[in-house]
Amino acid sequence: MHQQSTAHAQPSPATWVRVLILLTIATVLEVLTYVFESTLGVLTAPILIVFAAIKFVLVVAYYMHLKFDNRILTGIFTWGMLIALSIFAAMAAIYHIYGQPLLTP
Amino acid sequence: MSHAAGHTLPAGEHTVTGISHNRLMMWTFLASDCMFFGSLIWVYFAYRGRYFEGPYPHEVLDIPYTSVSAAVLLLSSFSIVMALTALEHADMRGFRGWLLGTILLGALFLGGQYYEFITFYHEGLTLTSNLFGTTFFVLTGFHGTHVFIGIVWLLVQWLLSFVGKLTPAHVERFFVTTLYWHFVDIVWIIIFMLVYLMPY
Numbered sequence: 230m231h232q233q234s235t236a237h238a239q240p241s242p243a244t245w246v247r248v249l250i251l252l253t254i255a256t257v258l259e260v261l262t263y264v265f266e267s268t269l270g271v272l273t274a275p276i277l278i279v280f281a282a283i284k285f286v287l288v289v290a291y292y293m294h295l296k297f298d299n300r301i302l303t304g305i306f307t308w309g310m311l312i313a314l315s316i317f318a319a320m321a322a323i324y325h326i327y328g329q330p331l332l333t334p
Numbered sequence: 335m336s337h338a339a340g341h342t343l344p345a346g347e348h349t350v351t352g353i354s355h356n357r358l359m360m361w362t363f364l365a366s367d368c369m370f371f372g373s374l375i376w377v378y379f380a381y382r383g384r385y386f387e388g389p390y391p392h393e394v395l396d397i398p399y400t401s402v403s404a405a406v407l408l409l410s411s412f413s414i415v416m417a418l419t420a421l422e423h424a425d426m427r428g429f430r431g432w433l434l435g436t437i438l439l440g441a442l443f444l445g446g447q448y449y450e451f452i453t454f455y456h457e458g459l460t461l462t463s464n465l466f467g468t469t470f471f472v473l474t475g476f477h478g479t480h481v482f483i484g485i486v487w488l489l490v491q492w493l494l495s496f497v498g499k500l501t502p503a504h505v506e507r508f509f510v511t512t513l514y515w516h517f518v519d520i521v522w523i524i525i526f527m528l529v530y531l532m533p534y
Contacts, residue, residue, distance in 0.1 A: 245412060249408070252412075253405070260397070263533075266533050274532060277527050281523055284520075285520050288411060288523070292411050293513055301358075302358070302361045306368070309366060309367075312369050312372070316369065316373055317375075320376050320380065
């Protein structure tokens with residue numbers, strides 16, 4: 230089969246297993262963070278965000294092959310993520326400035 | 335055969351970027367879906383902890399149960415990437431096995447979500463009971479819909495493999511499907527952390 234190719238070295242199934250192990254460890258640590266919430270106090274939220282970010286990056290970079298794929302695709306996906314985060318930031322700013330909308334009936 | 339999940343184009347396809355049209359389209363769609371879920375997650379977060387009447391999240395959310403569901407979805411991401419590897423190596427038997435495993439894991443997740451919704455309903459949490467119910471069901475419901483579409487898509491590909499319509503020559507087409515499935519997984523990583531684990 231003819232294919233136009235600029236293929237990089239591709240990961241083997243051993244890599245997929247390693248990523249799965251890391252994902253499992255991160256998930257277990259995430260749940261443990263929730264369990265020890267009262268001990269961790271204000272650190273709970275940042276720790277949870279870090280573990281979720283690690284899992285997110287592992288899946289996107291390895292399982293979705295962005296690490297081995299064309300950089301344009303990374304740019305497209307990052308652009309979508311940035312707009313999503315911008316929505317968060319803009320709404321948070323609006324709520325901070327003008328306060329929460331009235332929720333009472 | 336070269337790895338279609340790397341920088342390759344299917345036979346006969348030529349593009350300026352060197353990226354297949356399907357792959358470019360899928361990544362663009364996923365980027366737009368980020369904005370879609372970003373908006374839903376924001377709405378959930380905006381009203382988080384501002385519920386005037388129960389049931390409240392801590393009364394209904396079952397963390398051990400949802401942790402297992404999250405693990406099931408992560409495992410399905412692994413099984414689909416193994417299916418892709420099998421297809422690249424022209425191992426059709428392995429491909430069908432791993433793909434069927436992915437479909438079953440997806441169905442297990444969806445069944446678990448259905449059970450969770452029914453349990454919440456019996457505990458008095460509905461789409462209209464309070465703001466928590468509205469934002470929770472809309473967010474997780476849309477995610478569940480994505481999972482359902484993914485399962486149907488994978489099932490079609492699995493069936494096509496038996497009639498010679500999905501062969502090792504179609505790796506790129508299957509790769510695009512795997513992107514969608516992994517995206518469903520990463521969205522759940524965020525939902526699981528923000529909705530279930532984040533302290534109130």
